[in-house]
Amino acid sequence: MRPALDRYRPPAPTAVLRGIPGRFTSRLHDERVASWLGIALGVSVLVSFGTGLVSHFMQQPAGWMLWPSRPVNLYRVTQGVHVIGGLATVPLLLAKLWTVYPRLWQWPPVRSLVHGAQRLLVFVLVGAALFQFVTGVLNVAYWYAFRFYFTTAHYWTAYILVGALVIHIADQWAKARRTVMTRPQDGVGRRGFLLTVAGASGVVALTTVGEAVTPLAPLAVLAPRRPGTGPQDVPVNKSAAATGVTAQARDPRWRLTVTGRVAREVTLSLADLRALPQHTARLPISCVEGWSVEASWRGVRLRDVLRLAGVDDDAQVRVESLERQGLYRTSQVAPPHWHDPLTLLALGMNGAPLALDHGYPCRLIAPNRPGVMQTKWVQGLVVS
Amino acid sequence: MNAGTASKAAAYAAGLALIAVGLRGIVDQVPLAQWAEWFVGAAVLHDAVLVPAVLAAGALTGLVPAGRRIVRAALVIGACVTVVAIPVVLGYGRRADEPSRLPLPYGRNLGIVLGVIAAAAACALVVRAVTARRRAGGASGRGGATRAPRHSRKEARR
Numbered sequence: 164m165r166p167a168l169d170r171y172r173p174p175a176p177t178a179v180l181r182g183i184p185g186r187f188t189s190r191l192h193d194e195r196v197a198s199w200l201g202i203a204l205g206v207s208v209l210v211s212f213g214t215g216l217v218s219h220f221m222q223q224p225a226g227w228m229l230w231p232s233r234p235v236n237l238y239r240v241t242q243g244v245h246v247i248g249g250l251a252t253v254p255l256l257l258a259k260l261w262t263v264y265p266r267l268w269q270w271p272p273v274r275s276l277v278h279g280a281q282r283l284l285v286f287v288l289v290g291a292a293l294f295q296f297v298t299g300v301l302n303v304a305y306w307y308a309f310r311f312y313f314t315t316a317h318y319w320t321a322y323i324l325v326g327a328l329v330i331h332i333a334d335q336w337a338k339a340r341r342t343v344m345t346r347p348q349d350g351v352g353r354r355g356f357l358l359t360v361a362g363a364s365g366v367v368a369l370t371t372v373g374e375a376v377t378p379l380a381p382l383a384v385l386a387p388r389r390p391g392t393g394p395q396d397v398p399v400n401k402s403a404a405a406t407g408v409t410a411q412a413r414d415p416r417w418r419l420t421v422t423g424r425v426a427r428e429v430t431l432s433l434a435d436l437r438a439l440p441q442h443t444a445r446l447p448i449s450c451v452e453g454w455s456v457e458a459s460w461r462g463v464r465l466r467d468v469l470r471l472a473g474v475d476d477d478a479q480v481r482v483e484s485l486e487r488q489g490l491y492r493t494s495q496v497a498p499p500h501w502h503d504p505l506t507l508l509a510l511g512m513n514g515a516p517l518a519l520d521h522g523y524p525c526r527l528i529a530p531n532r533p534g535v536m537q538t539k540w541v542q543g544l545v546v547s
Numbered sequence: 548m549n550a551g552t553a554s555k556a557a558a559y560a561a562g563l564a565l566i567a568v569g570l571r572g573i574v575d576q577v578p579l580a581q582w583a584e585w586f587v588g589a590a591v592l593h594d595a596v597l598v599p600a601v602l603a604a605g606a607l608t609g610l611v612p613a614g615r616r617i618v619r620a621a622l623v624i625g626a627c628v629t630v631v632a633i634p635v636v637l638g639y640g641r642r643a644d645e646p647s648r649l650p651l652p653y654g655r656n657l658g659i660v661l662g663v664i665a666a667a668a669a670c671a672l673v674v675r676a677v678t679a680r681r682r683a684g685g686a687s688g689r690g691g692a693t694r695a696p697r698h699s700r701k702e703a704r705r
Contacts, residue, residue, distance in 0.1 A: 253627060300631060322569030400645070
């Protein structure tokens with residue numbers, strides 16, 4: 164007689180793997196849920212791509228690009244949508260991936276060359292989407308756990324994500340169209356699930372949107388920034404101490420110089436600047452990280468200072484900071500921006516002289532422009 | 548080639564071109580190994596850790612006797628909010644010289660948000676229990692010996 168143990172045959176590993184898809188019992192792993200989530204996710208990713216490109220090309224315009232200085236809040240809105248909308252999309256992505264998760268375990272894993280290529284493209288789509296969301300969420304929390312430069316990696320990976328998305332849409336279009344256009348007769352409770360996902364997105368948006376929409380600031384309990392918190396009620400991204408400009412910025416010998424392609428070079432002390440006509444502009448400071456706050460800036464119009472130096476109307480201006488290094492120690496100001504009467508060399512904000520961390524003695528503030536290009540601790544204007 | 552195949556081919560061409568543009572940028576300007584580590588790592592962690600954990604949580608909530616869908620909804624919303632908030636709660640991005648960066652007590656705030664979600668779920672459970680009891684009571688008051696079958700709201704309106 165053979166012992167019972169001998170007769171027991173463990174199931175073959177392939178049989179176990181083959182059985183996995185059948186073990187997902189929730190009927191929410193179906194095409195209709197995947198389609199609705201996919202449509203919402205696709206729209207959101209494309210909006211994030213578009214708004215991300217706006218930010219990228221405002222900072223690094225191609226030669227032919229000339230950004231307008233109006234509407235004043237264009238950058239504020241596009242970047243707010245990019246970051247807060249991106250955060251609110253996280254539940255959508257997680258829900259969509261959960262819905263299609265059983266397909267990860269399809270057996271055999273690759274049926275043909277074409278099928279293998281399709282699965283590789285799905286991996287590219289999933290990897291790129293997760294990469295964008297993970298690095299984006301970490302970036303707005305200033306947590307640089309990765310050893311690459313966020314902006315560059317996020318920018319190029321966006322093309323990979325959108326490329327894989329375009330292919331995915333082409334592959335799934337017919338199926339998604341069929342399943343969302345027909346009334347289901349199966350009594351699966353999808354609506355509750357989809358509403359739950361929408362609720363999760365809503366809670367994320369509600370607890371962060373106040374970092375850009377000041378009236379909702381008290382609700383921004385999970386936002387990395389809060390309007391009203393910071394010197395003169397405005398947050399600061401880079402302090403004078405961290406930048407190492409404190410002594411120079413406070414030095415009474417500080418001068419603003421206008422050089423380059425000018426009719427006459429100009430050197431102005433802080434007293435000279437204060438003696439020029441002063442103007443007030445209500446403008447937002449809008450950060451690439453999504454937060455923005457409107458403030459009342461007071462100072463000299465950039466165009467008035469440039470006219471003192473006799474600058475041509477089509478001149479490009481490079482604004483230089485006291486900072487010795489860093490990507491944002493200078494910024495370009497194109498004609499539409501320096502012609503704009505709202506573009507100021509600000510000496511004060513919200514009724515007081517500029518705080519040191521906001522760029523004392525003098526900073527640039529212009530409409531429709533990323534915060535990183537609103538150069539602080541300005542010491543020179545170089546015209547070309 | 549019909550119109551469907553043609554547009555699909557065009558989409559594939561455009562998509563592959565965009566992927567190539569992105570990959571070239573990564574190869575040229577980003578340390579490739581570190582980038583790939585995060586690209587693949589995020590997908591593997593998601594598929595091998597996060598989703599199995601969610602599936603396990605889903606199986607556990609299967610043991611909840613009543614109001615399972617409300618409990619699951621609260622867990623989904625709470626977990627999503629936590630995932631997004633975890634980097635600010637951990638606060639690695641804090642800097643002493645920039646107090647306006649991550650200025651809030653995020654651990655406490657996340658606790659409050661989760662508490663509100665839990666309270667909303669508890670309210671929904673109570674409302675559900677009360678309406679269920681009322682319905683059951685009404686049915687027995689009319690002399691029914693057994694509990695009336697629960698109708699969905701849509702059926703009740705008809």
